[in-house]
Amino acid sequence: MSTTDLAAQPGPGWDEAQCTAALAHLEQLQAQLDDLRLAIPRVIEPFQRPPNPATFKLYAQGVVGSQNDLKNLHEAWRSPETQRTLEQVKLSLTKNADLAASASIPSHGWVERERREGVLKKENRSETVEDFGNILTDEDIAGIVVGFQKTYTNIKLETRDENCSISTRFVSGAVMLKFHISIEREANGRYKLNAECLGTTEPWQAITRCIASRPQVNDLKYLLDMIAAYKTVKGTSCAKCKKLLDNSLLTPTARRSKKVAGDSPELVWEALHEGCLG
Ligand SMILES: [Zn+2]
Structure with missing residues (x-):
């Protein structure tokens, strides 16, 4: 699912910070999915060079790594955070099914934005980490x-x-x-x-x-x-x-x-x- 799908409206009951956090979470899921595209290249990469003592080890690393990535994606998808977001999307869509506004919402940058807003809140409270x-x-x-x-x-x-x-x-x-x-x-x-x-x-x-x-x-x-x-x-x-x-x-x-x-x-x-x- 693309992060733009979610961004149509602030959504009933959710404030901007919650929407930003949800978009950041979906962006991370998208990154996990994107990374899985490299699963097959990672597995076969060791065979694209002359055989050497590390060939099998690298092949095994590629297979196990890809299996772990799949497992992590599965866990992230079933996590309460993802499920809450999906529920919220359904709710939002039933209230207003017009997704036209989502075209202007960027699909990336939410993770950084969420982090930056966290830092800004901290700056308002006291000093920044860099100032320590x-x-x-x-x-x-x-x-x-x-x-x-x-x-x-x-x-x-x-x-x-x-x-x-x-x-x-x-x-x-x-x-x-x-x-x-x-x-x-x-x-x-x-x-x-x-x-x-x-x-x-x-x-x-x-x-x-x-x-x-x-x-x-x-x-x-x-x-x-x-x-x-x-x-x-x-x-x-x-x-x-x-x-x-x-x-x-x-x-x-x-x-x-x-x-x-x-x-x-x-x-x-x-x-x-x-x-x-x-
Ligand atoms: Zn290098």
Whole structure:
């Protein structure tokens, strides 16, 4: 279903924020569907090169990864959030079946818009995440964690030690990724963020190196968004060299953000090989 189908009217009983959230959710579903188009290319890609010791492993990763993607889509489709939205669409259509206005509603950008509006609300309340500098209070951390969980409903953060230890795990492509962040704080409020992707071999060690070399090194929200990008941006091909595998036969192990065109503050995340980081 296209996101434009929903956008005809604000809908009975729903305010603009609820409609934006629903459109953002549908946009994410659409992205999951779009990604599934690459399922077959991912499975057969390893056979399009001379056989090598990694051929079977990559083939198996492609198959298992595609199966997981299907399962995730199935779960997302049956989720209460999706079902509530579909109910709302039915209700809205029975009240007014004229969908003409939906032609002017963009089908993309809702995820970013929802996130930006969340940030604006926070700005009105206090300061932005970028303004924290080297001070991070318990309240700041809790707010960032809660905001993250609202944005990425399919990624669960586990916090311990009063939020100073944050863990998450999810399947990305065909690989289970487990991340751990520890927040080291000194008495004066200054802090340091340590992040790693657990695992003693590749690709996990490369992912840890790519996270360690991130920009905005003291920004917890940015770090969490980067980790989420390992789930939302599949490492199908590198944004720089456009290839799937690098010389070490690794798929892109880095995630980096870039601004979308124009004056918009929106960020998009891309997958890159470690060696393609500029
Ligand atoms: Zn590359």
